[in-house]
Amino acid sequence: MTDVSTCPPLTRQSVREAHNRIRPYIHRTPVATCETISILASTPQAERCPSSGPNTAAETAPHDHNVTGDAGRYTARPTVKLFFKCENQQRIGAFKARGAFHALGRLIEADGLESVKKKGVVTHSSGNHAQALALAAKTHGVPAHIVMPSISTPSKIAGTKSHGANVIFSGSTSDEREAVVAEVIKETGATLVPPYDHPDIILGQGTQALELEEQVKAILENDPALGIAGRKRLDAVIVPIGGGGMLSGICTALHGTGIKVFGAEPRFEGANDAEQGLKLGKRVEKVKTLTIADGLRTPVGEIPWSVITDKTKLAGIYSVTEEQIKAALKLAMERAKLFIEPSAAVPLAVMLYNEDFRKMVEQEAGDEGWNVGIILSGGNTTVEAIAKLFASPKHEEERAGAKVTTNEERVAENVAG
Amino acid sequence: MTDVSTCPPLTRQSVREAHNRIRPYIHRTPVATCETISILASTPQAERCPSSGPNTAAETAPHDHNVTGDAGRYTARPTVKLFFKCENQQRIGAFKARGAFHALGRLIEADGLESVKKKGVVTHSSGNHAQALALAAKTHGVPAHIVMPSISTPSKIAGTKSHGANVIFSGSTSDEREAVVAEVIKETGATLVPPYDHPDIILGQGTQALELEEQVKAILENDPALGIAGRKRLDAVIVPIGGGGMLSGICTALHGTGIKVFGAEPRFEGANDAEQGLKLGKRVEKVKTLTIADGLRTPVGEIPWSVITDKTKLAGIYSVTEEQIKAALKLAMERAKLFIEPSAAVPLAVMLYNEDFRKMVEQEAGDEGWNVGIILSGGNTTVEAIAKLFASPKHEEERAGAKVTTNEERVAENVAG
Numbered sequence: 001m002t003d004v005s006t007c008p009p010l011t012r013q014s015v016r017e018a019h020n021r022i023r024p025y026i027h028r029t030p031v032a033t034c035e036t037i038s039i040l041a042s043t044p045q046a047e048r049c050p051s052s053g054p055n056t057a058a059e060t061a062p063h064d065h066n067v068t069g070d071a072g073r074y075t076a077r078p079t080v081k082l083f084f085k086c087e088n089q090q091r092i093g094a095f096k097a098r099g100a101f102h103a104l105g106r107l108i109e110a111d112g113l114e115s116v117k118k119k120g121v122v123t124h125s126s127g128n129h130a131q132a133l134a135l136a137a138k139t140h141g142v143p144a145h146i147v148m149p150s151i152s153t154p155s156k157i158a159g160t161k162s163h164g165a166n167v168i169f170s171g172s173t174s175d176e177r178e179a180v181v182a183e184v185i186k187e188t189g190a191t192l193v194p195p196y197d198h199p200d201i202i203l204g205q206g207t208q209a210l211e212l213e214e215q216v217k218a219i220l221e222n223d224p225a226l227g228i229a230g231r232k233r234l235d236a237v238i239v240p241i242g243g244g245g246m247l248s249g250i251c252t253a254l255h256g257t258g259i260k261v262f263g264a265e266p267r268f269e270g271a272n273d274a275e276q277g278l279k280l281g282k283r284v285e286k287v288k289t290l291t292i293a294d295g296l297r298t299p300v301g302e303i304p305w306s307v308i309t310d311k312t313k314l315a316g317i318y319s320v321t322e323e324q325i326k327a328a329l330k331l332a333m334e335r336a337k338l339f340i341e342p343s344a345a346v347p348l349a350v351m352l353y354n355e356d357f358r359k360m361v362e363q364e365a366g367d368e369g370w371n372v373g374i375i376l377s378g379g380n381t382t383v384e385a386i387a388k389l390f391a392s393p394k395h396e397e398e399r400a401g402a403k404v405t406t407n408e409e410r411v412a413e414n415v416a417g
Numbered sequence: 418m419t420d421v422s423t424c425p426p427l428t429r430q431s432v433r434e435a436h437n438r439i440r441p442y443i444h445r446t447p448v449a450t451c452e453t454i455s456i457l458a459s460t461p462q463a464e465r466c467p468s469s470g471p472n473t474a475a476e477t478a479p480h481d482h483n484v485t486g487d488a489g490r491y492t493a494r495p496t497v498k499l500f501f502k503c504e505n506q507q508r509i510g511a512f513k514a515r516g517a518f519h520a521l522g523r524l525i526e527a528d529g530l531e532s533v534k535k536k537g538v539v540t541h542s543s544g545n546h547a548q549a550l551a552l553a554a555k556t557h558g559v560p561a562h563i564v565m566p567s568i569s570t571p572s573k574i575a576g577t578k579s580h581g582a583n584v585i586f587s588g589s590t591s592d593e594r595e596a597v598v599a600e601v602i603k604e605t606g607a608t609l610v611p612p613y614d615h616p617d618i619i620l621g622q623g624t625q626a627l628e629l630e631e632q633v634k635a636i637l638e639n640d641p642a643l644g645i646a647g648r649k650r651l652d653a654v655i656v657p658i659g660g661g662g663m664l665s666g667i668c669t670a671l672h673g674t675g676i677k678v679f680g681a682e683p684r685f686e687g688a689n690d691a692e693q694g695l696k697l698g699k700r701v702e703k704v705k706t707l708t709i710a711d712g713l714r715t716p717v718g719e720i721p722w723s724v725i726t727d728k729t730k731l732a733g734i735y736s737v738t739e740e741q742i743k744a745a746l747k748l749a750m751e752r753a754k755l756f757i758e759p760s761a762a763v764p765l766a767v768m769l770y771n772e773d774f775r776k777m778v779e780q781e782a783g784d785e786g787w788n789v790g791i792i793l794s795g796g797n798t799t800v801e802a803i804a805k806l807f808a809s810p811k812h813e814e815e816r817a818g819a820k821v822t823t824n825e826e827r828v829a830e831n832v833a834g
Binding site: 030032049086088089093158329330333334335336337338339340379381382383384386387388389390391 | 803
């Protein structure tokens with residue numbers, strides 16, 4: 001990785017330059033809208049029908065601020081139109097391709113292609129960053145060494161290998177992994193490309209915000225009915241936060257534009273370390289959580305932290321329960337028809353179910369309302385994982401019982417008229 | 418419905434006129450590409466890794482022509498680039514909105530809005546046509562009576578009611594349903610809008626092909642690398658066939674353009690009635706199948722049949738097994754990140770797994786290859802239904818056993834560096 005001291009400053013202009021650098025290698029992912037979900041988001045939770053929300057939230061999260069299905073109680077009525085940035089359709093299926101292509105491009109510029117080709121790059125990751133770096137390295141003919149725990153799921157190992165990376169197995173603790181990385185560096189001279197805590201990564205991840213800003217403008221010029229009446233631009237963006245590379249990149253990209261940036265975090269087992277950290281005024285350095293939003297289990301890194309604690313850059317962080325993430329995931333798939341991973345559903349969950357967030361939008365956006373960008377950060381999950389999330393044994397039993405009638409119904413009418 | 422004798426002829430020009438009529442009411446759905454799936458489709462089945470195909474096909478469908486995982490045997494190597502027409506993102510989640518808006522628009526033009534408003538429209542359907550007609554009727558302020566079997570799934574009933582339709586329950590046999598429809602017509606004078614066997618419906622469904630043709634041209638002008646080198650247009654389209662409204666509409670829309678149109682059908686329990694009918698030279702009038710492609714259980718209608726038997730319009734029909742449909746569904750979701758219903762996966766399954774089709778493409782397209790449009794007809798399924806398709810009890814057990822290691826792996830590294 002290039003030395004931090006030689007990196008471009010974390011400014012909107014640097015994000016623009018990063019965008020120019022990576023544009024040939026990444027997809028300009030589409031922006032989707034979904035009338036049904038925008039209407040739902042603009043309806044108070046207490047007025048929604050039970051099937052449109054996590055109606056078991058009251059049971060599973062008794063201390064939660066959110067209220068669903070409680071028609072007697074006031075809940076906020078923000079007016080919003082939503083714009084989904086489909087990074088699930090980015091190369092390797094997640095936004096991470098942006099940071100990896102940018103970091104590697106900068107490294108090649110700094111050290112020269114021949115030198116980088118000779119030494120190679122290395123990282124440790126069992127997730128999207130591994131595949132992103134493998135793809136970027138393959139594209140430039142650079143060897144990539146990816147240290148993965150030997151217990152990684154076979155599909156992820158296969159995915160990383162399919163991009164031609166040299167996969168090296170390690171134990172699963174931090175020490176064990178880093179020992180293997182150190183060994184690789186010693187043997188090959190490879191340069192470490194970390195997943196989020198580096199300006200080159202941050203600037204790369206921020207590029208999606210420039211596209212979103214332009215795309216929403218273009219959509220609204222073409223069809224104003226898709227947005228808030230009379231407002232021809234984005235008002236706010238909600239972004240998932242794990243290590244914080246993407247959130248700090250988007251804060252940087254949109255700084256000074258007047259577009260508000262919000263972070264969205266899972267709350268389960270203290271996964272909301274960034275939200276907590278902001279309250280305490282101190283970065284939380286360790287997190288141990290098994291939230292279903294598995295891309296967001298990481299605590300926020302040092303450089304991202306320095307960005308998101310700047311109140312002119314980040315407008316706030318809000319968190320959601322596991323049930324709320326599942327409900328948002330279900331809506332994104334069934335209504336918007338977008339296949340996303342649980343981590344990518346967290347911003348939509350904040351928009352739909354976090355009552356503090358909703359009250360704030362109701363107040364700040366007023367009767368006019370806001371055009372809100374929702375970052376769908378990735379789609380790297382499997383139908384089997386989705387099956388595991390949504391098929392409870394009880395559920396299965398109910399479905400089996402209902403099977404006979406359903407079949408009858410379906411067969412009965414298969415006769416041409 | 419307007420009298421068939423007064424309908425426009427089934428020509429490309431009529432489809433253009435239908436498109437002009439419905440354009441304000443429907444979405445111009447996006448066209449997506451997916452490099453991974455195009456590469457897979459251009460790889461012989463025998464050379465693919467087992468995880469990329471329905472590798473249990475040999476067990477579940479011993480008489481099938483298709484061979485997977487049999488590396489010793491020759492399998493075809495067509496060269497194709499795929500373009501997915503995302504009608505899963507159409508209004509009401511399926512292409513049916515096109516036909517319903519067109520048929521109702523024509524009826525209003527013929528009879529006058531006041532007369533249609535007074536009489537209303539009626540149909541019997543428990544699927545996408547019910548919701549499509551309900552939406553079109555609501556849009557024009559026309560009462561819609563939808564006859565649904567009382568055993569219909571609650572979500573479909575709720576979906577239809579949510580568009581303001583008057584849902585009337587009936588028994589589930591053909592006679593019972595038609596009796597209720599007759600009663601509604603007697604009482605209200607409502608006009609029957611059938612789901613597929615009418616020129617107005619057929620012309621409406623065909624409109625998506627005009628968009629696809631234009632969109633693929635625009636994509637290739639902008640980024641030629643997304644298509645076959647040197648070919649700036651679509652060469653073929655694969656379309657699901659149930660009642661045949663969409664297939665005959667697309668055949669009509671593309672007639673005379675040189676773009677070949679193919680039908681794609683499930684094979685389970687004789688669901689491939691159109692393929693069989695073409696072989697026998699006689700329309701199959703009854704089908705009784707429980708294929709997972711539940712939108713394609715219907716036999717082909719009379720008017721669609723008259724179109725698809727014209728060899729200058731339809732280039733052929735190919736069918737696939739249940740396992741092949743599931744494998745294609747999995748790939749569309751996991752790789753292209755598109756949430757679709759099983760019926761919508763059938764054309765992709767033909768492209769990937771039907772060896773007869775693949776041989777034909779290899780031969781006709783030659784070394785140069787084809788740009789192939791794949792119609793993703795709808796996305797009206799649920800995460801629970803997907804769970805049911807992909808979570809076998811055996812599978813669940815395996816996953817439960819693997820759980821501890823996976824969690825360990827995921828927790829171990831959640832410490833900021």
